[in-house]
């Protein structure tokens with residue numbers, strides 16, 4: 041055993057610190073009841089789960105009027121321990137009149153920023169501030185094959201102003217491959233037309249590789265996914281899938297749906313950037329607005 045402090049020990053120290061604090065990733069799901077939000081969350085993360093705390097009581101007077109629920113998990117992905125917070129927002133778009141249905145959701149997101157800011161202003165510099173800021177909002181689109189509803193456009197715009205929004209076409213096994221491509225194309229055109237700028241947004245700090253990667257992600261969005269909490273047997277192998285009228289959809293087969301792309305994007309290629317861009321862009325915008333307001 042060597043006694044000097046080498047690189048390896050430093051890395052291990054950092055790692056230890058990270059583990060102690062927990063690498064925190066906060067995901068929010070938004071979409072109509074029955075679109076498969078809970079199923080998708082389980083499909084994405086369940087196999088990596090090592091520990092879950094059931095539903096947490098959400099406290100605070102601000103939140104009593106909403107049905108927003110938080111669930112905390114610990115997952116292991118690529119050897120990295122991750123504290124995963126899933127924020128479920130049931131009810132969006134369920135009503136006959138959906139006027140203002142996004143307000144509790146946007147308020148929740150801003151509440152997290154303001155809690156963080158308050159701690160930042162009062163904490164000692166080196167004290168650790170727990171991060172409950174939403175890093176990614178998965179927006180579930182109904183697989184109608186037609187177009188987005190006006191309420192979807194409104195809510196996407198409101199959400200994109202405050203957080204990283206990633207739209208996905210839910211239950212895409214109800215569309216044929218042609219329908220799916222046409223629908224994706226249509227949605228991208230609508231987002232463009234309405235000038236809704238979703239994640240990822242290029243900044244001056246991105247290098248060419250990152251810009252190329254982001255371009256690829258933008259060309260894939262919205263991810264057309266299928267979720268399933270069950271296993272089905274295909275060619276004698278057990279896979280996560282669904283039986284449909286046409287046969288079996290293997291969730292993890294990229295010829296069947298884009299689940300694998302979504303999972304890679306969320307848990308591998310863009311995890312870090314989702315977290316960082318929340319702090320650097322969305323939170324920073326909130327923060328400077330608040331501080332300017334304070335001075336006036």
Ligand code: GDP
Pocket residue numbers: 071072073074075076077078079080210211212213214265266267268282
């Ligand atoms: P939530 O209300 O948005 O959380 O939706 P759930 O996850 O509870 O799912 C509602 C129903 O849709 C359940 O019966 C699921 O089995 C089913 N479901 C979930 N994902 C899919 C999917 O990708 N394709 C199909 N065909 N059904 C799905």
Ligand code: MG
Pocket residue numbers: 077078079128
């Ligand atoms: Mg649910």
